[in-house]
Amino acid sequence: MYPTRFRYEAPKTLDEAIALLSDGGDDAKVLAGGQSLVPMMKLRFASPELLVDINGLPGLDYQSADGDGSLRVGALCRHADLEWSTVLKATQPTMAAAAPVIADPLVRNRGTLVGSLCHADPQGDWAAVLLALDGSVVARGPSGRRSIPVRDFVTGPFTNTLEHDEIAVEAVIPPARGSRAGGYLKLERRVGDFATCGVAVAIETDPASGTVTRAGIALCGVGGSTINATDAAAALTGKPLSPDVVADAADRAAGAARPKTDHRGSADYKRHMVRTFVVRILDAAAADPHTTQHTAPGKAA
Amino acid sequence: MTVVYDDLGDEAQSDVPVRRIRFTINGKKKIAEIEPRLLLAHLIRRGLGLTGTHMGCDTTNCGACTVLVDGRPIKSCTMLAVQVDGHEVTTVEGLTSPRELHPLQEGFKQEHGLQCGFCTPGMMMAAKGLLDRHPDPTEEDVRWALSGNLCRCTGYQNIVKSVLWAAEKLRSEA
Numbered sequence: 001m002y003p004t005r006f007r008y009e010a011p012k013t014l015d016e017a018i019a020l021l022s023d024g025g026d027d028a029k030v031l032a033g034g035q036s037l038v039p040m041m042k043l044r045f046a047s048p049e050l051l052v053d054i055n056g057l058p059g060l061d062y063q064s065a066d067g068d069g070s071l072r073v074g075a076l077c078r079h080a081d082l083e084w085s086t087v088l089k090a091t092q093p094t095m096a097a098a099a100p101v102i103a104d105p106l107v108r109n110r111g112t113l114v115g116s117l118c119h120a121d122p123q124g125d126w127a128a129v130l131l132a133l134d135g136s137v138v139a140r141g142p143s144g145r146r147s148i149p150v151r152d153f154v155t156g157p158f159t160n161t162l163e164h165d166e167i168a169v170e171a172v173i174p175p176a177r178g179s180r181a182g183g184y185l186k187l188e189r190r191v192g193d194f195a196t197c198g199v200a201v202a203i204e205t206d207p208a209s210g211t212v213t214r215a216g217i218a219l220c221g222v223g224g225s226t227i228n229a230t231d232a233a234a235a236l237t238g239k240p241l242s243p244d245v246v247a248d249a250a251d252r253a254a255g256a257a258r259p260k261t262d263h264r265g266s267a268d269y270k271r272h273m274v275r276t277f278v279v280r281i282l283d284a285a286a287a288d289p290h291t292t293q294h295t296a297p298g299k300a301a
Numbered sequence: 302m303t304v305v306y307d308d309l310g311d312e313a314q315s316d317v318p319v320r321r322i323r324f325t326i327n328g329k330k331k332i333a334e335i336e337p338r339l340l341l342a343h344l345i346r347r348g349l350g351l352t353g354t355h356m357g358c359d360t361t362n363c364g365a366c367t368v369l370v371d372g373r374p375i376k377s378c379t380m381l382a383v384q385v386d387g388h389e390v391t392t393v394e395g396l397t398s399p400r401e402l403h404p405l406q407e408g409f410k411q412e413h414g415l416q417c418g419f420c421t422p423g424m425m426m427a428a429k430g431l432l433d434r435h436p437d438p439t440e441e442d443v444r445w446a447l448s449g450n451l452c453r454c455t456g457y458q459n460i461v462k463s464v465l466w467a468a469e470k471l472r473s474e475a
Contacts (some may be wrong), residue, residue: 001337001359002340003338004338004341005317005318005336005338006318006337006338007318007337008318008320008381008383008388010335010383031381034379034380034381034384035361035379038340038361038379038380038381039360039361039379041338042340042359042360051337053381053383053384055384080373102446103449104364104448104449105374105427105430105445105446105447105448105449106367106374106375106376106427106449106450107361107362107376107379107449108381109373109374109375109430110375110376110380191449192362192448192449193449
């Protein structure tokens, strides 16, 4: 399968890339990891007239923990870089749990977190993770930089709020105010399949009292777009992680899911798995606030 | 060298957006003139005649087309050939010289790691990516690293054994 014919540009500076996008209008597309865009172009679901390959732009492959505790992930930081990241393992349990279960190892060597956010697939893992962490996307355009919270950035299936001449240059995860815990659990039929159901939970607790000071719960694969289960998260805030509190949050998360019965399972089953995953992540967080969880290879979720 | 491009009709006829790229494949420097929509797998198979890299699913699922780009295993059906401009590609033919077997190839022979052989080059290149980074992997590490490559014959057991065999051989040689 071949993509349709297109013009290809590989700019060497961000300004050059933005200028190309400005000229290209709606028919231009940014190419980063290409692990969703290239398949879509081969299937002719996407037929851009101009492809602006940003892989040659310098200094965008970073993942850096800032002095204030926030984490910044550049547009060319690959999933595999995050999977092997010691920074993530030490400070970002939800992200550290998600990175090894994105697609498959070969796709992880090319695909990028920022690209995944921009693609906004309802079954994409990173959008759920960054919603739970209240992250944001930094966009650069002709008129400068702006920061867009992920909850406003992903507006629906395959839809984001970037202007045609803007490039998402990094994702930012804000610092934790307390002790950070959480996880990401995904049910997939096999490695590399789209998520049957994915649950991202990120909480911050007061180390002295064990009370949850901030919570985020987000779901993928169980609705027409990524779901921010704000009601479930609110049920945790200001409370300790007792079994009753956990069960209540899990029920609310399951209630926020909008799954459809398909070849990956029935709607009831998927909703049940959302509830189960929320309980598993929160129980583990209650037992060990620094725990990280992911679906281990060869083991059923 | 003769190059033939698809005639897509009047508008495209006079303006095929051909680009010249320079890259290294299996240690040899090359220059190619290609259309940007050419996939890396097709540059390797048709342009260079290196047919060890296989096209299996053509949909980013099976990993038969796995090659190394700058040392990292990737699916060459899901990367544009134009993107290797300035980069280094290694295919299964680049594992060693034609007169000898690389420990990975020897391992697949010793442990009967293949039946039909279609997935084998991709398996070997994914395994090479692992062993270069992680010379002493556990069985679980090997399974994890090969989880993007499909085999429909072996049930994977012997493939995993083959890679562990190669890892041990490479360590003993080091």
